[in-house]
Structures are given as structure tokens and as C-alpha cells.
Amino acid sequence: MTDWIDIGTLADIPQRGARTVQIGDEKEIAVFRTGDDQVFALVNECPHKKGPLSQGIVHGHSVACPLHNWTIALKTGEAQGADSGCTPTIAVKEEGGRILIARPVAVRVAA
């Protein structure tokens, strides 16, 4: 069974923006809210040179990395276009207005 962790509400994240979730001391997860209020979660590191994706411009269902502007698909974590590389995704869902992320996965990617 997936253990879901409540991390807040949709309104806590700016539309077309992201907030981070700290896992232990080390890793960060970026939780994105798109223009159509979908929620996605990725490890907060660009596959290129670890740029903090949470700080990029979110458009459609992608985010443009703030460091060198690679475009990363939020659903798959994959770099788009000519670039290649992939950031791990974390299962996330919205239930009764709350945002939940999957614990085992969240912890595994952080380890």
C-alpha cells in the first residue's frame, strides 16, 4: 500500500509555480501547480546540471529550467526537444482539496 503524505493545499502553491518539500536533510522535491490546476512532483534537480526546477517558469505541463532553459515535462520528468535526460517523478494526488505525495517513493528517490 502506498503511504500518502499530506503536504498542504493547492492554494499553498502559486498557479504556474512550485513549492518545495524537504526530504530529510538532503533532497528536495518540487511540487508544481500548472495553469489548469494540475499537480505534479519531481525531484528538484534538472537532468542537465541539477538546476532547481522549482524555480523555473511553468508553462502548459512543462517547466523551463532556470539555469539553462531546458524544458522538462512535468508528468514524466523527461527533457524535451533536442535535450535528453530525465528527472525522477513522484506520485502525487489531490484529494478533498489536500495534496498528497507518495511516501515510499519520495523517500527512495531521496536516498
Added chain:
Amino acid sequence: MEFQIGTEPVADGEDILLMPSDDVREHLVVIGNGMAGCRAVEELLARDGTRYRVTIFGAEPYVNYNRIMLSPVLAGEKTFEQIVINDRAWYDDNGIDLIVADPVTAIDRAAKSVTARSGRTVHYDKLLIATGSDPFIIPVPGKDLPGVISFRDMKDVDTMLDAAGKGGDAVVIGGGLLGLEAAHGLTLRGMKVTVIHLMDTLMERQLDEAAGWLLKSALEARGQTILTGANTESIYGDGKVEGVRLKDGTEIPASLVVMAVGIRPSTALARDAGLAVNRGIQVDDHMVTSDADVLAVGECVEHDGNVYGLVAPLWDMCRSLADGLTDRHSGYRGSVTSTKLKVAGLDVFSAGDFSGGEGCEDIVLRDASRGVYKRVVVKDDKVVGAVLYGDTADGGWYFDLLKKGEDVADIRDLLIFGQAFASGGGALDPKAAVAALSDDAEICGCNGVSKGQVFACISAGACSLDAVRAGCKASASCGSCTGLVENLLSVVLGDEVQSGPKTMCKCTSFGHDDVRREIVAQGMRSIPEVMQRLHWSTPDGCSSCRPALNYYLLCALPGDYVDDQQSRFVNERMHANIQKDGTYSVVPRMWGGLTNPRELRAIADVVEKFNAPMVKVTGGQRLDIFGIRKEDLPAVWADLNAAGMVSGHAYGKSLRTVKTCVGSEWCRFGTQDSTGLGVKTERMTWGSWMPHKFKIAVSGCPRNCAEATIKDFGIVCVDSGYELHVGGNGGIHVRATDFLCKVATEQEALDYCAAFTQLYREEARYLERTAPWIERVGVDYVKSRIVEDDAGREALRARFLFSQQFMQDDPWAERAAGQHAELHQPLAPIAIAAE
């Protein structure tokens, strides 16, 4: 109004078993006399009218009515009689026992009986739970005051009609389908209505942002006040409701408050009876619950993880249920839903999953002049979602394609134009389709240009989109017909078509200059508005057009435009410079490159306190503190602010530094006070947003120690005055400035600087520095505007100073005071040990 109490309430504890001894048929008891409960019975009767004896319990005091028609009743378009689905005679004719105004309060599965509030107990062989949903009431203070209601049943409508009869103000909390229908009804009944919606766009579950924005504009035009991003804090009033207070302190007086924030499956009965309940009562494909003799249907159930809040799925469920009860096997497979909203002529439609995502393509059509927005989402050559606003005629067709999962590869190019176009043309390619149009077919709606006229224009020598735009005006306004015109060009000219100027990005067919011109000409005020009016082909743009649009609007509407933080590059959002390791560097402003012990001490303290690994003197004569964590930024700014220092904007497309030399005050060559003039220049220009970064320098004599001739604006002081230089760049392509002119006084130097800066701000393209801009337009053009046109220069200067009024607040001060503080904090920490 039909108002029937079923049977007299019975005395407490008295058991009545409504099972005449002569009727030996199986007894089906239904809890809930609503849309699903009754429909299930209808379906059952249609299959086998004799197998079951039926008893229906209803909590409401009415026969079965059409709940979705409550909105027209509220709006005064229908009476209650007109929305009754099954009248008394139907129950009688089919031998159904109807017990109304007597809610069931308990189910005893062991004894196979239900007990109602009156005490009446009835035995069942099969039980059907169809209790629908309970409105969700947000737990704010005052929620129980008289005058606070939900919008769910006929009683609520009566309350609203009563309140409307007395006039006054109403607040509707919730800008979803129900809330908007309530608001519309109340508006028609003469109330002044305010809609409070937590999210940033209306109906965010059904509509994307563009459609939500259109809807909001239209409702506002109808006199409703719509507050989005508004959070209700409490409902106040003495003995009855008097108004609503928002988290930001706003108070909205109201004598009626309608809460329409959502519904929850009504599962209490089932839960108490020990049935499996998750979000809703869990059922299998024949609507059977965890107890084989208990079924459930409608909004109260959860099937395959889904809970539905619309009627269409109920019909599917009821069919499968009736099949199961009569030993047929169809089985419910879940439903895809579509939503249609029609509020006084506003058409909105949405279906399926329009959220896009991996492998999805968005096809967007925006027709600004008709107020139409259409978006169809295609994945693997199948329609998976659609949002339509303004013209929903093709909603059914898209929904059909979606449900059937039809392959649309052949009609992909014409899909967005609707059924008539796409299927009429069969598998025509778009070129053939335009070729097939008649000569008088309208191509450009804005300018009324027909296909024949476009042809004539092309025949007369126009061989590019631009030439057609100039020649016959087609595609010169809103641009929605650009595709058609391009097709016509290639039909006539084949490969000879010349491609036009570069567009802003792949989201639009317009170039930067066109977009800027249209923003001003049409008085556009927000990014969604620009995207709608200029027919953006993506739902919310991309990382290149959004920052540009944000800048263009900011420049066009000083003091008025609400900046869109999410359309800004991280540095401008964080007011610090992102570095390769994800930390930030912070540059306090040092006016004209001057500093003092107090500032130096504050900087030194910050470096120590936050363990900044490096401090560097920048090329622009400022100190840059490196290695600050995002979480620490607000505290860093607070400390620097406390020492009187403001943001250096060293991170933005903005005025960065004014570099100076020491000038006449100390230097033996200096002719004028270059340092003092530098400080004055920086005081005048700081804080302004620009198409790109912008640097100024002032040198005290032609030795030019401040390197003023490779700056965007350079001043070189000479004995007789000030030489002004423009368009220098020390970047990849080093470019020395062009000489603009010489002026006699400091004040003139400042005035020319302001005018030049504004000309650049108003006319350069986003991310175009002054050097390429001047090379593009020619320095003579710049001279003609700044040097030769005194009135024009004065007007530019005035516009610059006017904008500066709104720009010179220190962004750090706001952040240090706590604005958007949460953006620097993680949402939630998660301990790793937990596993």
C-alpha cells in the same frame, strides 16, 4: 406546487411491515427519491414490471423532480410543476409505495430492514441506496446563521426566492457550475450578487484558464462582482447573516449567503450499516455493494475509484443495475463526463481530460471578435478532451469522437473548425480545403476580406504574409485567419511564398512589434487577454512569450498593470541572482558606486552571519555576496535594508548600475562632477524594468575611466558640457556607442537620458539590448526622436518619470516584510526515518 406527505407518521417504536400477505414478490426498498433512485426503478420496470414490489423512501416532501432544473426554477424560467419527472399517478400506476418527508435513519442488515425517522420499519429483500450527496459546508464561523444556505434542493430554492423578494445583496461562495447558476438566478431576481472563489479562475475543474477568464469577463459585464483568489474567513451577523469577511479583511454585506463549494457523497447510512465505503459507497459493475442484497447508485457511490457529480453517468449506472437485478449482464464500465453550462446565453462546454500532459497535443483556436475559445486535446490521434467557450455547437461531436475513441489523424488539421468543416471536407488537406472555398467566402472576419480579394492581392504581386497584410488587410488585425491566408499563398504561389518576419515564439503568428502595437491599440490589460485576442495557439504560452508579454503590459500600463510573478524569470522573482549550484547572490545598490562604513559593515555582517563563501566587486562597481540559500534571502534583505540599502536589481532586465569615475572632485583631469551626476542619474533611473539589462556610466573627462562608451547610455563630461553616447555593449559582440549629441547642462543630460531610456523601453523587443536595437532601427532614427524632436523628447521624458513613480519601491523591503515569504519556505518537511 406539489407537496405531498406520503403516509401519516407512525408512533414511536411501532413496527409496521408494509408487506401485504398476498404479495409474495421480492421486496425492493429504495432509499432516496431523487434522480438516480427513481431512474433505477424506471429501468427495472422497463425490463420486468412484475418481479419486484417497490417501496421508495424520500427525505424531501415531494415526488421525483429533475434536480438539474432547479436552476431554471430559480431563474424564473420554469415552475416546480414543470420539473416534476414522475407525478403521483406514476407511483400509483406502478404499485410503488412512496413514503416522503421521512428519511431512513438506520439499516439493519442482519434483520434485512430499514427504519425511518418516524419509527416506521420496513423489511427488504433487496435494498437500493440512492441518497445522493450532501453539500459541503466550509467550517467557517457563522456558517450556521440563518440566511446561509446551500444549493441542493427545492427548499434551498424557496429560501433564495424569499430572500430575493426582499431585494438586497447576496454572496455566493464558490465559482463552480452550481455557484454560477445560483449567482445568475439571483441576479435575474434582482439581487446584487458577489461571487467569491478561492481559485484564480472560475470553474477550474471544467475550464482551462483562458475559458475561465472569458467567463469571468462576461459575468462581470452582466453586473456580477467576481472575486477570484478570495478566501472566506467568516460569515458575520447578529442573529442572521449580515455579510462575509475575507481573509484579507474585505467585508461584503449580504442578506443571503449561498455556499456552493462542492458536494460529498452521502454515505453516513451505509457506513453505519457496516458497508464498504471509501469516498463513496463502494459498488461493483452491477452497483452491488459489499453486501450482495444491498445495491447503491448515483452520486453516493464510488465505482472503480470514481465518484460522479453529474447525471449522465447515473443513467449508465441505472441501466447496469437494472440488468443485474433482472439477471442480465451488461456491467457498468465507468463514464466519461462532459459539462455544459448555459447561463443567459453564455455557452461553456468541457469534456474529458483537457489537462494535456505527456504525448498530448493542444489544438487551440481563439476568435477574439466572436468571443470564441476552443481547445481540443489530442493524444495518439484520439480526442481525449475539449474545452469550448462561446461556441459550443460542436461539443457533442467532440464528445462523441472522444467516447468512441475514434482515430482523428485524417481530420486532424481541420478538427478545431468543427464538424461541418472537418467532415464536410472529408480527408481534404487544408490547402485543398481553402482552394475549394468559393471566391466570396470570407477569409478575414475582422476586415471583411473575401478569398477573391486575397487572390487578387496575391496576383498583384504580394508574395508574403506581410505583403498580403499590407495589401488587402487580411490577417492584419486579430491574426486568426493567418493560417488560411498562408494556405492561399501557397495555393497560388507554391514554393515562391516568402516567409514573414519572425514570430515572437511558437505560440503565436505575431511578431514582437505587432504584439506591442496591438496591446496599446486595443488597450489590453492582462496576459490572458492578450492571448485570447491575439489567438495564442497554446493554453498559457511558454517561457519565452510570457516574460515578454508581462514586460510589454507593464510598460504600457504603468501603475495599473498587475505584475505576473509566474511569468518572470527566477532572478526577478527572487530579487537575487541564481548561481550554478542553485544558491543565490545578492547585490545591494551603491549609488553611483559610492559607499560608506555603515554599508560596508552591514555587508560584512551579512557575509559572516550567513556564511557567504565569497564577496566580489562586480564590473559595475557594486559588491556581490555569493552563496545565499533561497530560505535565507528574506533575512539577508532585512539586514541590508536595516542599513538603508536597497536592491541593486543586478539580476533583472532592468537598470543595473551607473558606473562613475571620480571626476572633478578629486581627479586632476576631471572637468565636471561625474560622480555626483552618476548618483543623480541612478536616483532617477533605478527600479525601472527594461527589455533587457541596461547600464549607464558617467566619465569625468575624455580619458573615460568609467568606460562610458561601451554602455547602453554613456555620459562623457567635457569642458563645455556633456557628450551623450548610446547603444554600447560590452557583451559577446563588443560595440562602442554611437554619439547622440552634446548638451550644455547636467539637467539636459538627465532629461535626454530619461527620454532615451523610455524610447528603448517602449520600442525595443524583449531581450533586445540597446546595441542590436539601434543597429536595427538606425541611430538616425534615435536622433530624430531624441535630438531633433523637442516636444517628442519632452513627452518621452514625462512618460519615463511617470512610470518611475510606480517602480521605485525596493522589492527587498516588501519581501523582507513578509510578502510572499512562503515562496522561500518548503511546503512541508518529511523525515526519512519513517520507513
